[in-house]
Amino acid sequence: xxxxxxxxxxxxxxxxxxxxxxxxxxxxxxxxxxxxxxxxxxxxxxxxxxxxxxxxxxxxxxxxxxxxxxxxxxxxxxxxxxxxxxxxxxxxxxxxxxxxxxxxxxxxxxxxxxxxxxxxxxxxxxxxxxxxxxxxxxxxxxxxxxxxxxxxxxxxxxxxxxxxxxxxxxxxxxxxxxxxxxxxxxxxxxxxx
Numbered sequence: 109x110x111x112x113x114x115x116x117x118x119x120x121x122x123x124x125x126x127x128x129x130x131x132x133x134x135x136x137x138x139x140x141x142x143x144x145x146x147x148x149x150x151x152x153x154x155x156x157x158x159x160x161x162x163x164x165x166x167x168x169x170x171x172x173x174x175x176x177x178x179x180x181x182x183x184x185x186x187x188x189x190x191x192x193x194x195x196x197x198x199x200x201x202x203x204x205x206x207x208x209x210x211x212x213x214x215x216x217x218x219x220x221x222x223x224x225x226x227x228x229x230x231x232x233x234x235x236x237x238x239x240x241x242x243x244x245x246x247x248x249x250x251x252x253x254x255x256x257x258x259x260x261x262x263x264x265x266x267x268x269x270x271x272x273x274x275x276x277x278x279x280x281x282x283x284x285x286x287x288x289x290x291x292x293x294x295x296x297x298x299x300x301x
Contacts, residue, residue: 115154122144123143127219128218136159160227187253189249190297197290198287200286
């Protein structure tokens with residue numbers, strides 16, 4: 109990675125952390141440039157559209173990193189959908205228990221909720237990322253043997269079940285609901301054969 113790409117990546121990471129802690133409206137450009145230890149001109153070099161352009165980039169960057177992590181660390185464990193998504197819930201439960209800051213899926217959620225009130229561009233980026241997220245799950249379900257119609261249905265259910273529980277567990281600082289998914293999934297996700 110060249111110096112310019114490294115600096116842009118650093119801005120994205122710092123902004124992602126700040127947005128996840130304080131929300132879009134709670135963070136100003138001065139705070140971002142201070143956290144990055146860069147002049148304001150450098151910020152605008154990378155993000156001439158200002159904070160809104162940065163927020164759109166943060167949402168896309170968070171999704172890309174989340175997808176890469178899911179493919180590498182979750183989807184690779186099995187070709188059995190129940191095992192895969194139970195493992196996903198287990199990994200997220202561990203992240204909650206370890207107090208892991210900056211879970212990429214939560215950053216996407218926080219930004220997506222605020223997006224409606226911020227700009228059409230950020231709202232569109234958030235919607236696009238959620239569609240990609242469903243497709244990611246649907247493709248894995250199809251790779252596990254589900255037909256397209258069932259994979260589409262179950263991908264929406266899984267996204268809601270796992271992500272909804274992640275939000276609940278994050279707020280309560282209690283991973284129990286994520287851990288209980290392993291008891292629910294065998295009944296909710298029928299055998300693909």
